[in-house]
Amino acid sequence: MNESVEKAIDSLWNEELLFLKTVASYDSTLGNEREVQLFIEEYLKDMGLQTDSFDVDTDKVSKYRNYGQPEWGYKDRPVVVGTRKSEGDGKSLILQAHIDVVDAGPESHWEGHAYTPRIKDGRMYGRGVLDMKGGLAANIFALKALEAAGVSLGGDVQIQTVIEEEVTGNGALALLEAGYTADGALIPEPTQHRILTSQVGVIYLRVTVKGAGAHVERAEQAQNAVMKAYKVIEALEGYREHINGQEKHPAFKSHPHPLNVNVGKMKGGDWTSSVPVECVFEARVGCYPGTDPKDIQKEVKSWLLKASEEDEWLRENPPEIEFFGFNAHGFEMDTGSELYETMAASHRRVKGSDVENLSFTATTDVRAFDEFGIPVTCYGPTGGDMHAPNEYMDLESLKDTTKAIAYFMMDWCNSRKD
Ligand SMILES: [Zn+2]
Structure with missing residues (x-):
């Protein structure tokens, strides 16, 4: 046969x-x-x-x-x-x-x-x-x-x-x-x-960072949304290191880096000599089996908001964080x-x-x-x-x-x- x-x-x-x-x-x-x-x-x-x-x-x-x-x-x-x-x-x-x-x-x-x-x-x-x-x-x-x-x-x-x-x-x-x-x-x-x-489980998030626009010639009075988004992305990198530094799930013990965080998409600014007023990026975050993606959403959100408090502008104008797409266990x-x-x-x-x-x-x-x-x-x-x-x-x-x-x-x- x-x-x-x-x-x-x-x-x-x-x-x-x-x-x-x-x-x-x-x-x-x-x-x-x-x-x-x-x-x-x-x-x-x-x-x-x-x-x-x-x-x-x-x-x-x-x-x-x-x-x-x-x-x-x-x-x-x-x-x-x-x-x-x-x-x-x-x-x-x-x-x-x-x-x-x-x-x-x-x-x-x-x-x-x-x-x-x-x-x-x-x-x-x-x-x-x-x-x-x-x-x-x-x-x-x-x-x-x-x-x-x-x-x-x-x-x-x-x-x-x-x-x-x-x-x-x-x-x-x-x-x-x-x-x-x-x-x-x-x-x-x-x-x-x-x-x-x-x-692993997966969530998607979208982060909107606001700036204050101006012509580039008085840029020192403006807040560049792209540069501020960079700070939030750095915080997300910190989160990635944090979750991979924790004790690994038994199924992923031998994996060097099980929980990937990926900034996959970004859009900011409208004109080369205008200071961008908004920058939006989307990211994907992994989590272990047995965790609820809804809890991971809360964790990521509070991590990013906490990190934003260290920046004077972001403290007053915190990034908007929304979740869409995957809510995958x-x-x-x-x-x-x-x-x-x-x-x-x-x-x-x-x-x-x-x-x-x-x-x-x-x-x-x-x-x-x-x-x-x-x-x-x-x-x-x-x-x-x-x-x-x-x-x-x-x-x-x-x-x-x-x-x-x-x-x-x-x-x-x-x-x-x-
Ligand atoms: Zn496939």
């Missing part, structure tokens, strides 16, 4: 690459997910899957603890699911991928175009190829290969594609809330063939679970070695499944420059991931429900 599955993956390989190139040619950044989602829904329909797609309803998902605060609407930004029904009494499975990608950044930093995927030296380059349209291709072609090889599955399989993994996680919540649940779930994020066993997996064992065995069959565990210093949609009590992990391909120019995936690792997912499905869906 193994041989015929691997053969099917080999013979579908060019089709898998073409599928990946196609989905990676869509710019599916925040707000632009519709076209690729429609393409995927049609693709799943052509495979004979029962499909559904709908927009996220914030009234329905806002009650969940991992709900992220959006600052935009959800119209025409569907989540998609395709279900392959089974007559058997085996466990059901969700294979999920997020379709949203982060901004490609300045085009001059890319060799070639970010949304014109290209293959060179065994790698495919392009925004979203690694994170995580490659994983989506693996999900779909693992199922296709099993069917081509005549393997019948004892449990239902859902292929899900969601939006906003990169900013709120509300897409994953929406499908689960609508009843698209299962006995287990796998998300092939690019884990470099490791099993994700824990991940951390995650820890039971490594004695059947899901873990099944994934570890699938890895061994493909790679011939024991799998390594990954304590991930960023977040993924696994926490939504965790909130619904569904066993879940991430396992996926290798590559580099995720969230950076010239993002790429190693194609051989995509093939291995496709095989590992196929084996995982065979074992999981053919084992009896508990």
Whole structure:
């Protein structure tokens, strides 16, 4: 059976690459997910899957603890699911991928175009190829290969594609809330063939620093908002050192710097010879599993306000601090679970070695499944420059991931429900 599955993956390989190139040619950044989602829904329909797609309803998902605060609407930004029904009494499975990608950044930093995927030296380059349209291709072609090889599955399989993994996680919540649940779930994020066993929580914040404007010629009477924002950013750096200097969470003991703080966006000033009256920056802060992101919000806010008191201007004009997007709790997996064992065995069959565990210093949609009590992990391909120019995936690792997912499905869906 193994041989015929691997053969099917080999013979579908060019089709898998073409599928990946196609989905990676869509710019599916925040707000632009519709076209690729429609393409995927049609693709799943052509495979004979029962499909559904709908927009996220914030009234329905806002009650969940991992709900992220959006600052935009959800119209025409569907989540998609395709279900392959089974007559058997085996466990059901969700294979999920997020379709949203982060901004490609300045085009001059890319060799070639970010949304014109290209293959060179065994790698495919392009925004979203690694994170995580490659994983989506693996999900779909693992199922296709099993069917081509005549393997019948004892449990239902859902292929899900969601939006906003990169900013709120509300897409994953929406499908689960609508009843698209299962006995287990796998998300092939690019884990470099490791099993994700824990991940940090994440919050986003926006800081608005006010100045007092003037022409540059009497700048000494003015307060430069950009320079004042610099002081607040220094305070945030102090916070980063503070949290990483504390006792580490057991899952992250061996990690040199588990809690990253990133200033990711900044805007200040309007004219070269005017003193800026406002500077706004956005930052991402990590926290350990077991902490409530709401408590971290309070902690960051009071840290920054306290530091601002040391500056005469900021004391009188404290920065405004708001929170948006991620309100993501951390995650820890039971490594004695059947899901873990099944994934570890699938890895061994493909790679011939024991799998390594990954304590991930960023977040993924696994926490939504965790909130619904569904066993879940991430396992996926290798590559580099995720969230950076010239993002790429190693194609051989995509093939291995496709095989590992196929084996995982065979074992999981053919084992009896508990
Ligand atoms: Zn991702």
